[in-house]
Amino acid sequence: MTKLxxxxxxxxxxxxxxxxxxxxxxxxxxxxxxxxxxxRVHILEAMSEGRAHITAQxxxxxxxxxxxxxxxxxxxxxxKNMTEHSLVTEVRMGGFPARYELxxxxxxxxxxxxxxxxxxxxxxxxxxxxxLAVAKKFKFKLTGHVLELYGECEQCTNKE
Amino acid sequence: MTKLxxxxxxxxxxxxxxxxxxxxxxxxxxxxxxxxxxxRVHILEAMSEGRAHITAQxxxxxxxxxxxxxxxxxxxxxxKNMTEHSLVTEVRMGGFPARYELxxxxxxxxxxxxxxxxxxxxxxxxxxxxxLAVAKKFKFKLTGHVLELYGECEQCTNKE
DNA sequence: ATGTCAATGAAAATCATTATCATTTAAACT
DNA sequence: AGTTTAAATGATAATGATTTTCATTGACAT
Numbered sequence: 001m002t003k004l005x006x007x008x009x010x011x012x013x014x015x016x017x018x019x020x021x022x023x024x025x026x027x028x029x030x031x032x033x034x035x036x037x038x039x040r041v042h043i044l045e046a047m048s049e050g051r052a053h054i055t056a057q058x059x060x061x062x063x064x065x066x067x068x069x070x071x072x073x074x075x076x077x078x079x080k081n082m083t084e085h086s087l088v089t090e091v092r093m094g095g096f097p098a099r100y101e102l103x104x105x106x107x108x109x110x111x112x113x114x115x116x117x118x119x120x121x122x123x124x125x126x127x128x129x130x131x132l133a134v135a136k137k138f139k140f141k142l143t144g145h146v147l148e149l150y151g152e153c154e155q156c157t158n159k160e
Numbered sequence: 161m162t163k164l165x166x167x168x169x170x171x172x173x174x175x176x177x178x179x180x181x182x183x184x185x186x187x188x189x190x191x192x193x194x195x196x197x198x199x200r201v202h203i204l205e206a207m208s209e210g211r212a213h214i215t216a217q218x219x220x221x222x223x224x225x226x227x228x229x230x231x232x233x234x235x236x237x238x239x240k241n242m243t244e245h246s247l248v249t250e251v252r253m254g255g256f257p258a259r260y261e262l263x264x265x266x267x268x269x270x271x272x273x274x275x276x277x278x279x280x281x282x283x284x285x286x287x288x289x290x291x292l293a294v295a296k297k298f299k300f301k302l303t304g305h306v307l308e309l310y311g312e313c314e315q316c317t318n319k320e
Numbered sequence: 321a322t323g324t325c326a327a328t329g330a331a332a333a334t335c336a337t338t339a340t341c342a343t344t345t346a347a348a349c350t
Numbered sequence: 351a352g353t354t355t356a357a358a359t360g361a362t363a364a365t366g367a368t369t370t371t372c373a374t375t376g377a378c379a380t
Contacts, residue, residue, distance in 0.1 A: 034357085034358090035345085035346050035347075035356095035357060035358065036346075036347090037345080037346070037357095037358065037359080039358085039359075040358090055336090056336080056337080057336080069359095069360085070359090070360085071359065071360035071361070072337095072360085073337095073338080073339090073359075073360060073361080073362095074358080074359060074360070076336090076337065076338075077338090077358085077359090080337095080338090092252065092255065094252060095252070095258070095335095095336095095367090095368075096336095097335085097336060097337090098255070098336085098337090111294065111295060111298055111300055113300065114303060114304075120298050120300075122294050122297075122298070124290060124294055126286075126290055127287055127290045127291070127294075130284060130286055130287045130290070131287070131309055134271065134282055134284055134287075134309065135271065135309060135311050137282075138271055138280050138282070138313075139313065139314035140271055140273065140280075140309070140311035140312060140313055140314070141311050141312040141317055142309060142310070142311040143274060143310050143311045143312065144309075144310040144311075145307070145308060145309045145310060146306060146307070146308045146310075147305070147306070147307050148305060148306045149291055149294065149295055149300070149302060149304075149305045150302070150303050150304040150305060150306075151295050151300035151301050151302040151303045151304075152300060152301040152303065153298075153299070153300055154299040154300070157301055194326085194327090195325095195326060195327065195376085195377050195378075196377075196378095197326095197327065197328080197376080197377075199327085199328075200327090215367095216367080216368080217366095217367080229328095229329085230328090230329085231328065231329040231330065232329090232368095233328075233329060233330080233331095233368095233369080233370085234327080234328060234329070236367090236368060236369075237327085237328090237369090240368095240369090255336090255337080255367095257366085257367060257368090258367085258368090
């Protein structure tokens, strides 16, 4: 599965996502010290297929079609589990429901539409470098950052 | 009223907040095209006195002591109003209740030491410009951003 | 002073998320 | 393979922040 993102120099690049099979799903679950259940495997499957950022509800509904036996409590619980183990990254925006993605191996930040909740991923090397410069100026060893841009997407602006 | 913050060179600096009186509160309310009510004036008073970032509930409880006639719906409604008019800045963190502050006239971001909790405020025009460029690239009207850097400060690093 | 429409407060509603708890099941152990 | 046992599940209730509703009050233009 591939994901289209914006990269350096304004060129679009394809980030390959390593193909994930059921065996590696099970491995991931065991790595967290949890039991392998069909529900958990199905949740991981659904997350690896779909669009990058999904809400718990959307994920539940998607799963519900093929596997109506999975309750939404399980979805919420497992998402929380995976978030705590950094296997999944949680993105929260305004008062909107949290969105989740399998933690990407390549770092990126988010541009969020405050009206429709849409999330666009971006990566900007220059900003990263400036952040390092700021940290250096204040003699900090930089270990992480959160950069979330908020605005109104084209569609919402036109919807007026 | 003054606010104690950590500033450049690890020296504490005092950022003066312009004194706000009832008349200017009323002016602010009229500027938003709203009617001046005692509730709204009291809400503004309470916000200008207290700690920088307050939740709607905290604000309601604080007001409730002196003015038990103010309902929490009014607090929520007015905070939303002011946020929409950029008079108040809303900060949301994880799933926690939103926190509000009278919009500071001087924009800044934060550099946080993950070991001792020290906060350094900084401002970087180049980063701001790059953020605008990113938003433009994706045809977003940029309305705000959150930039928090995390790291280890000099003292903590030397403390090893 | 008065009419009108916005503002208010109490209560109910909503919405995402979490907790409860009886039942099921993974997987460790015969 | 059968038994055990603690973890996992799903249905439901509970929670907590925020919003809506609606009858009443009040600001302010006239």
